Amino acid sequence: MLAPVEAKGLSEGLRLYGWMALSRELDEVLCAANPRWFPSAGEEAAMVGAFCDLRPDDAIAAHYRGPLVIYMMRGAEMARLVAQVLGKVGGYNKGRSVPFTGPVDLKIVPWVAGDLGTSLGVATGAALAFQQEGSDRICVCTFGDGTANRGDFHENLNLAASWRLPIVYVCQHNGWAISQPAKDYLPAPVANRAAGYAIPGLEVDGNDVDAVRRTMMGAIARAREGNGPSLIEARTWRAKGHWAADPQDYRAIHPDTPMADPLVRYGDRLIQRGEASATDLDRLRDAARAAVASTLEAVRVLPDTGEAELGLDEVHP
Amino acid sequence: MEAVIEAIAVAMREDPRVFYIGQDVGAMQGSMQGTKGLWEEFGPMRIREAPISESAMVGAALGAALFGQRPIVEISFGEFLPAAMNQLINQAPNLHYMTGGTARVPVVVRTRVGDGPYGGHPQDYSAWFAHVPGWKVVMPATPVDAKGMMTAAIRDDGPVLFFEGMSLSHAARAPVPLDAFETPIGPARIAREGRDVTVVAVGSSLPLAVRAAGELAAEGIELEILDLRTLRPLDRDAILASVRRTRRLITVHEAWVAGGIGAEVVASVVEEAPEVLVAPVIRIGAAAVPVPSGKVRPHALPNARHIVEAARRVMAGTRA
Numbered sequence: 069m070l071a072p073v074e075a076k077g078l079s080e081g082l083r084l085y086g087w088m089a090l091s092r093e094l095d096e097v098l099c100a101a102n103p104r105w106f107p108s109a110g111e112e113a114a115m116v117g118a119f120c121d122l123r124p125d126d127a128i129a130a131h132y133r134g135p136l137v138i139y140m141m142r143g144a145e146m147a148r149l150v151a152q153v154l155g156k157v158g159g160y161n162k163g164r165s166v167p168f169t170g171p172v173d174l175k176i177v178p179w180v181a182g183d184l185g186t187s188l189g190v191a192t193g194a195a196l197a198f199q200q201e202g203s204d205r206i207c208v209c210t211f212g213d214g215t216a217n218r219g220d221f222h223e224n225l226n227l228a229a230s231w232r233l234p235i236v237y238v239c240q241h242n243g244w245a246i247s248q249p250a251k252d253y254l255p256a257p258v259a260n261r262a263a264g265y266a267i268p269g270l271e272v273d274g275n276d277v278d279a280v281r282r283t284m285m286g287a288i289a290r291a292r293e294g295n296g297p298s299l300i301e302a303r304t305w306r307a308k309g310h311w312a313a314d315p316q317d318y319r320a321i322h323p324d325t326p327m328a329d330p331l332v333r334y335g336d337r338l339i340q341r342g343e344a345s346a347t348d349l350d351r352l353r354d355a356a357r358a359a360v361a362s363t364l365e366a367v368r369v370l371p372d373t374g375e376a377e378l379g380l381d382e383v384h385p
Numbered sequence: 386m387e388a389v390i391e392a393i394a395v396a397m398r399e400d401p402r403v404f405y406i407g408q409d410v411g412a413m414q415g416s417m418q419g420t421k422g423l424w425e426e427f428g429p430m431r432i433r434e435a436p437i438s439e440s441a442m443v444g445a446a447l448g449a450a451l452f453g454q455r456p457i458v459e460i461s462f463g464e465f466l467p468a469a470m471n472q473l474i475n476q477a478p479n480l481h482y483m484t485g486g487t488a489r490v491p492v493v494v495r496t497r498v499g500d501g502p503y504g505g506h507p508q509d510y511s512a513w514f515a516h517v518p519g520w521k522v523v524m525p526a527t528p529v530d531a532k533g534m535m536t537a538a539i540r541d542d543g544p545v546l547f548f549e550g551m552s553l554s555h556a557a558r559a560p561v562p563l564d565a566f567e568t569p570i571g572p573a574r575i576a577r578e579g580r581d582v583t584v585v586a587v588g589s590s591l592p593l594a595v596r597a598a599g600e601l602a603a604e605g606i607e608l609e610i611l612d613l614r615t616l617r618p619l620d621r622d623a624i625l626a627s628v629r630r631t632r633r634l635i636t637v638h639e640a641w642v643a644g645g646i647g648a649e650v651v652a653s654v655v656e657e658a659p660e661v662l663v664a665p666v667i668r669i670g671a672a673a674v675p676v677p678s679g680k681v682r683p684h685a686l687p688n689a690r691h692i693v694e695a696a697r698r699v700m701a702g703t704r705a
């Protein structure tokens with residue numbers, strides 16, 4: 069089934085709004101259906117803005133929080149992704165990996181075991197492949213502000229800078245790593261570290277999709293022209309728990325400051341610019357809600373994955 | 386070792402997607418001269434000097450493989466594999482299976498283990514990887530196999546760990562065919578036929594077993610030596626077939642005994658046909674100490690004498 073934002077004739081602004089709205093709707097439904105799902109509400113501008121200006125032949129490695137719509141932007145089927153989250157047959161991963169993975173043939177770096185940080189390495193390798201083949205393809209890799217403290221962050225940024233690899237690293241900084249507030253593990257902005265690798269390091273309002281896109285454009289062009297990697301820190305805010313059923317008692321102990329909802333901000337801007345009316349926005353959200361609901365309905369009745377997907381003969385190619 | 390370099394050079398000439406990542410693999414010609422001549426022939430884009438970032442090196446190799454290249458990544462010594470463990474255990478072996486059988490990661494991880502001419506970094510962690518579904522793990526013991534198995538590893542569409550026993554780099558030389566040829570990953574090889582005791586030897590332990598066999602022949606004890614060649618997948622059929630003939634089993638490798646590949650070899654017999662054994666089995670390996678770096682080291686490692694004594698004990702302990 070086509071996502072509502074793939075409908076013909078939408079302006080660029082409305083398409084972006086549509087993807088963010090779809091992400092929000094999908095997130096809500098998945099959180100209700102699977103208490104272990106990782107909510108991404110409030111982080112849509114950072115997520116969508118990082119990936120919306122790539123070519124289909126570029127590679128992506130998306131942070132585990134909120135990647136499904138990013139995969140759909142590249143052509144992945146909502147139903148197959150939802151099947152992964154609900155443990156139903158039909159998922160791209162045949163029920164064998166963490167659920168937030170996407171199809172490899174859409175140039176997506178897959179999640180397999182769910183160990184944070186390793187995706188920076190594989191994404192860096194995608195950029196290395198593009199340099200080896202002499203093309204102008206690039207890779208964009210997003211990761212959390214907690215993940216930024218894995219040694220892989222340092223190793224890969226340093227390696228990519230040394231080899232001038234065509235990659236953009238984007239920290240989806242939502243202020244939390246499970247129960248830990250970022251101020252306790254980040255003594256300085258992540259973007260500051262770029263100076264140590266002599267690459268551009270840019271902080272951006274991660275709840276402003278236009279700002280994220282503008283910042284990305286420069287970094288994408290730089291990578292495509294063979295001038296090497298960049299590091300972008302998109303400041304956003306984790307509006308919900310780490311997982312859907314997270315009681316978040318720690319939030320009372322470490323109070324934080326909410327950020328304005330990126331969907332509302334972008335919708336208002338579209339209206340201000342005269343690009344859309346409130347009705348247009350409502351219509352898109354309704355369409356997103358309907359698409360998600362009917363997908364969920366269809367996937368819910370599928371059988372659970374089980375022994376048939378064990379695949380003893382699929383350990384080696 | 387020249388045989389390994391030769392296999393890599395042939396593969397790189399044949400296939401532009403094959404390239405090499407490692408430390409000191411360029412101007413220095415590689416640790417222990419392990420990449421001699423490659424940098425001159427293929428240049429710095431295909432023989433890549435990497436920073437001391439083993440995790441990024443392996444991760445980058447996996448990513449490059451996922452996107453159409455066929456990299457070989459060298460971890461100078463096996464003692465540095467732990468620095469890349471997340472990529473080696475959580476990523477490499479999982480990528481194909483966990484993507485529903487779609488991802489292909491043709492990566493060779495080449496490394497060196499065991500005692501060697503310089504005595505540094507002797508510990509052998511090969512068994513850790515043989516534990517993990519998704520890896521193929523090889524440890525050739527002869528120059529011909531070193532070339533043939535490196536060729537097979539490069540051509541494999543999945544990840545292969547290629548262990549070189551460092552003591553073999555100065556071992557007996559043998560002529561190696563010049564063309565590309567493959568020694569399949571998996572099958573073990575009978576290095577010496579003998580009726581009395583099967584000795585399953587891994588990598589650098591093969592020459593020890595051959596020496597022991599010579600000595601024991603004078604006493605009328607004939608060893609059959611099985612050169613294991615591949616740690617995963619294990620050639621259970623070849624092990625069992627040999628032990629069915631000799632009815633006695635000794636395993637020998639440079640890695641530690643406990644939880645080692647020798648235990649897996651023994652299991653492949655006792656699970657299938659315990660009745661064929663007429664004597665207790667003996668496993669030989671490194672002593673249960675961290676392998677010492679100094680002059681204590683030889684006392685911690687297996688030698689031909691251990692095999693000779695084990696064979697005598699096995700013969701003496703044979704049930705009537």
Ligand SMILES: Cc1ncc(C[n+]2csc(CCOP(=O)(O)OP(=O)(O)O)c2C)c(N)n1
Pocket residue numbers: 133182183184185211212213214215216242243244245246306310
């Ligand atoms: C290597 C590793 N260590 C720890 C974890 C457990 N873990 C899962 S999510 C998470 C928090 C990650 O924080 P961040 O990168 O900021 O992403 P966020 O959850 O905030 O989106 C942790 C610690 C893990 N999956 N992998």
